[in-house]
Amino acid sequence: MHFLLWLVLQSTAALAVPTDYAFTHVPSRFQTRELTASSRALGETCLSRGTMPDGTICNPAFLPELNESTLLGRLYLGNGYAALSTANNFIYQPLSKEFLQELFTRQNVTSLEAHAGLSFSSRYFSAEFSPYRVQYTHEVHNPNNAVIAIHAAVEKSFALSAGLPLSALDSALDGFSFGAKLRVLSRDFVHGRFSMFEVAASEEARSLLPMRSQTAVFVDPSVAWTSEGPWKKRVSFGFSNLGRVWPEDPLYPEPADLGFGLGLEPPVGFGSLKLGIDFAELLHGESAMGRFRSGLSYRFGIVEAMAGYNQSATTVGLQFGFQLIRVGIVYEFLRADLEGGLSNRIATEMSAAL
Amino acid sequence: MQNSKFNQRAFALLAIPLCFAIQGGCREKAATPHPITEAYSLMDLGENEKAILLLEDTVTAAPDNTEARVLLASAYAGTAGVDVYRLHSSFQDLLFQQPLSGHFWGGKDGPPGEADPEQATRQFRPLEKPDEAAKSKTPLERAIHRLDLFLNDAREIAMFLDRFPRISPERWPLLDKALEHLMMEDPTPDIRLYRSFLRVIYLKSFLDDALFANLGLGTREWACQIRLYEFRDDLTWTSSMLFHISDDLTKVFPKRSMSLNAFHGTVEALVTELQMSQENAPSGSRTGLLALEKTIKEVFYCAEVK
Numbered sequence: 194m195h196f197l198l199w200l201v202l203q204s205t206a207a208l209a210v211p212t213d214y215a216f217t218h219v220p221s222r223f224q225t226r227e228l229t230a231s232s233r234a235l236g237e238t239c240l241s242r243g244t245m246p247d248g249t250i251c252n253p254a255f256l257p258e259l260n261e262s263t264l265l266g267r268l269y270l271g272n273g274y275a276a277l278s279t280a281n282n283f284i285y286q287p288l289s290k291e292f293l294q295e296l297f298t299r300q301n302v303t304s305l306e307a308h309a310g311l312s313f314s315s316r317y318f319s320a321e322f323s324p325y326r327v328q329y330t331h332e333v334h335n336p337n338n339a340v341i342a343i344h345a346a347v348e349k350s351f352a353l354s355a356g357l358p359l360s361a362l363d364s365a366l367d368g369f370s371f372g373a374k375l376r377v378l379s380r381d382f383v384h385g386r387f388s389m390f391e392v393a394a395s396e397e398a399r400s401l402l403p404m405r406s407q408t409a410v411f412v413d414p415s416v417a418w419t420s421e422g423p424w425k426k427r428v429s430f431g432f433s434n435l436g437r438v439w440p441e442d443p444l445y446p447e448p449a450d451l452g453f454g455l456g457l458e459p460p461v462g463f464g465s466l467k468l469g470i471d472f473a474e475l476l477h478g479e480s481a482m483g484r485f486r487s488g489l490s491y492r493f494g495i496v497e498a499m500a501g502y503n504q505s506a507t508t509v510g511l512q513f514g515f516q517l518i519r520v521g522i523v524y525e526f527l528r529a530d531l532e533g534g535l536s537n538r539i540a541t542e543m544s545a546a547l
Numbered sequence: 548m549q550n551s552k553f554n555q556r557a558f559a560l561l562a563i564p565l566c567f568a569i570q571g572g573c574r575e576k577a578a579t580p581h582p583i584t585e586a587y588s589l590m591d592l593g594e595n596e597k598a599i600l601l602l603e604d605t606v607t608a609a610p611d612n613t614e615a616r617v618l619l620a621s622a623y624a625g626t627a628g629v630d631v632y633r634l635h636s637s638f639q640d641l642l643f644q645q646p647l648s649g650h651f652w653g654g655k656d657g658p659p660g661e662a663d664p665e666q667a668t669r670q671f672r673p674l675e676k677p678d679e680a681a682k683s684k685t686p687l688e689r690a691i692h693r694l695d696l697f698l699n700d701a702r703e704i705a706m707f708l709d710r711f712p713r714i715s716p717e718r719w720p721l722l723d724k725a726l727e728h729l730m731m732e733d734p735t736p737d738i739r740l741y742r743s744f745l746r747v748i749y750l751k752s753f754l755d756d757a758l759f760a761n762l763g764l765g766t767r768e769w770a771c772q773i774r775l776y777e778f779r780d781d782l783t784w785t786s787s788m789l790f791h792i793s794d795d796l797t798k799v800f801p802k803r804s805m806s807l808n809a810f811h812g813t814v815e816a817l818v819t820e821l822q823m824s825q826e827n828a829p830s831g832s833r834t835g836l837l838a839l840e841k842t843i844k845e846v847f848y849c850a851e852v853k
Contacts, residue, residue, distance in 0.1 A: 334590070336625070337621035388737055388741075390744075391736075395736075
């Protein structure tokens with residue numbers, strides 16, 4: 194416990210990102226850890242939520258609740274599909290001036306998120322492998338002297354989670370459980386802005402957007418309590434990002450933090466209803482509203498309707514779960530993108546139980 | 548079961564105060580956007596005048612803030628009517644799609660950095676080495692010869708500058724302000740390029756107004772209306788603009804030659820010729836330029852022109 198507190202306090206100094214200045218931060222929705230239709234549609238609640246609509250578990254402390262083992266292949270695609278090759282070019286290809294110049298001729302705001310992954314979940318244990326998660330956004334500003342802001346990142350990650358009921362240790366701890374997730378990720382990204390004139394005057398296109406890389410190892414332990422009975426109340430505490438990132442980069446501060454979740458599953462006549470409220474980033478969140486996340490879902494038959502709210506977005510979504518194939522669709526009403534203001538996004542997810 | 552209830556209460560009692568203590572303890576950040584962020588938003592909406600007010604304050608408070616100064620310059624340029632999006636095809640054409648050598652830079656369509664020194668020498672007419680034929684001419688013949696060369700080059704440059712917008716004279720002070728904010732010690736290449744573009748647009752607007760607007764340019768009627776003092780001042784300003792454009796572009800692309808140099812050489816030669824006419828004025832005349840003007844009008848029989 195002392196070690197955990199030391200890690201939490203140690204990381205306080207890492208919050209040096211000037212978020213009130215143009216183009217100096219990553220869009221808030223790109224900072225989310227889980228990129229799935231369920232997580233997005235539920236306002237990115239995690240700690241308060243037991244089983245997610247896609248059958249996986251976000252909070253490892255709830256792993257003992259899982260009754261079935263699933264192996265899920267997942268493909269998530271946010272809108273702006275055309276930008277996929279652009280994002281890959283930024284990370285994997287040599288940059289040319291012509292390529293950068295051509296960006297000025299595109300839409301003023303383009304955004305894309307995509308994720309491909311494989312996850313295995315069973316009672317007490319889960320593993321996820323995500324070989325490809327891409328984020329890309331660009332915004333063109335100031336028609337008088339056009340400036341483009343670009344963020345492109347490709348991540349690979351691997352996560353192992355385990356959860357145990359604490360009643361196994363002491364019957365007095367009935368209803369309590371403990372879980373932890375170990376995450377290893379590697380990230381390549383470019384982030385910057387430049388004007389048309391900077392492109393024209395530059396000798397080397399890559400110098401305008403140098404590639405940066407990070408590797409991180411994190412542990413996210415959590416403790417949860419679930420009530421018995423029809424309402425299935427949940428309370429959960431969790432630490433996040435206990436670990437190390439190297440090299441550190443102010444764009445992705447990822448300081449160790451603390452979260453708190455409250456969940457409820459009120460009995461309804463038909464189907465099942467789940468509500469959850471998370472208070473995430475309690476130590477380093479930017480504002481009270483920035484810490485607040487909420488989500489609800491209602492499942493009836495093969496359809497699960499979801500809605501979520503957090504500071505970045507209001508979301509609605511649907512998840513259709515067939516025997517093998519699951520399809521999710523999320524509509525996001527974004528409040529703040531990079532600098533682009535209000536906008537809407539649609540994302541789809543296809544997953545297959547293998 | 549009793550244990551469980553005890554745990555529930557203990558958990559809740561522990562959880563809620565801890566949560567709110569942490570919530571309250573964290574400092575809220577101000578929601579006011581940074582002036583530069585706000586200025587970008589205003590200019591995205593085309594509200595350049597509001598952006599100017601905002602950025603003037605920022606620049607006054609922090610004169611070394613290069614980003615604010617460039618942004619302010621662009622707001623002035625936008626108010627003057629220089630809109631990069633509207634000029635996109637010109638910029639694309641000039642900067643990106645076609646080799647620059649076809650426009651600003653004379654010579655081959657080679658990759659960046661490849662110069663054509665022969666062409667640069669051929670096109671530039673240095674003042675120190677006037678052509679031999681001109682040496683034997685009288686001051687009047689030399690002036691008319693230089694004027695002829697100037698008009699010839701001006702016609703070519705007019706075709707090149709045609710792609711840029713004409714900014715009306717009442718908006719030139721806005722261009723002055725834009726350029727003033729772009730004048731800084733050791734500017735980056737993009738700032739040099741940006742102010743070169745503003746100067747090219749300014750130059751085009753000025754030449755349009757002072758020269759090309761006259762449909763009779765180069766005709767006897769035009770020669771008869773010429774006011775050499777004003778003309779010399781116009782040429783001096785033009786030469787100064789060309790010098791700054793050339794200086795900036797040479798520093799951005801040091802290995803390239805520029806066809807604008809040829810025009811600059813012609814203008815400079817004519818200015819020098821007019822200057823010499825003034826300095827070598829015959830005794831008794833108030834100014835040499837007025838005398839030259841009078842002689843030109845006599846040569847062209849301007850008294851007969853109505």
